[in-house]
Amino acid sequence: AQKVTQAQTEISVVEKEDVTLDCVYETRDTTYYLFWYKQPPSGELVFLIRRNSFDEQNEISGRYSWNFQKSTSSFNFTITASQVVDSAVYFCALSRGGSQGNLIFGKGTKLSVKP
Amino acid sequence: DGGITQSPKYLFRKEGQNVTLSCEQNLNHDAMYWYRQDPGQGLRLIYYSQIVNDFQKGDIAEGYSVSREKKESFPLTVTSAQKNPTAFYLCASRSRDRGQVNTEAFFGQGTRLTVV
Numbered sequence: 050a051q052k053v054t055q056a057q058t059e060i061s062v063v064e065k066e067d068v069t070l071d072c073v074y075e076t077r078d079t080t081y082y083l084f085w086y087k088q089p090p091s092g093e094l095v096f097l098i099r100r101n102s103f104d105e106q107n108e109i110s111g112r113y114s115w116n117f118q119k120s121t122s123s124f125n126f127t128i129t130a131s132q133v134v135d136s137a138v139y140f141c142a143l144s145r146g147g148s149q150g151n152l153i154f155g156k157g158t159k160l161s162v163k164p
Numbered sequence: 165d166g167g168i169t170q171s172p173k174y175l176f177r178k179e180g181q182n183v184t185l186s187c188e189q190n191l192n193h194d195a196m197y198w199y200r201q202d203p204g205q206g207l208r209l210i211y212y213s214q215i216v217n218d219f220q221k222g223d224i225a226e227g228y229s230v231s232r233e234k235k236e237s238f239p240l241t242v243t244s245a246q247k248n249p250t251a252f253y254l255c256a257s258r259s260r261d262r263g264q265v266n267t268e269a270f271f272g273q274g275t276r277l278t279v280v
Contacts, residue, residue, distance in 0.1 A: 055206075058204070082266045084268060084269075086271075091273070092252060092254075092273060092274040092276075093271055093272070093273045093274065094254065094256075094269075094271040096268045096269070096270070099267070099268050101266070140206065140207065142269075144265070144266060146264060146266055151197075151209065151212060151222075152197065152209075152256070152258070152269050153209070154199075154206045154207040154208075155206055156204065156205060156206035157206050
């Protein structure tokens, strides 16, 4: 069975602090895909990143960075120098490879960035 | 502009009524999904469809029904059998990459359903 665990329900930081959102996944597949999404108060989910199971290279995009470690089944997301606009709910998701790839979500982490 | 359109944005249902939530996409995506979001529960899969005229139950399909008569459309009906339908409903779609459904999902803006 596939499962995504985001143990942090809510995080509150002060602007300019760095913050890491944890994501741990479970799957028996050798080919799978991991995603992060941002859900601002408006409700629509915004895609941030996709990573396949064969690519453990970390990625940086501006203030965002992602650390994928297969050895610990983790795909953590770090925001550097957080800003108030980063306040949102962040979801980690897992999809199996193949033609029937469902997208399974964690319960989300609500990030509040205070000025 | 390509995207997914959900309507209505807000919907009120009386006890015992069926209601249908609309989801239309013009992205030419094969796969479409319906998720339900409750506070603290994340997104839970209701139904999904990988191709026209075919769909499968997700984790919480009881009390819901869908159809996929056209590639662009995947409406969700919340029936009177769904005892606690008040929630935020999100529709999503994904494309195939060389036959594999592994791309990112695009989401609509959601429909907030309230039972009155």
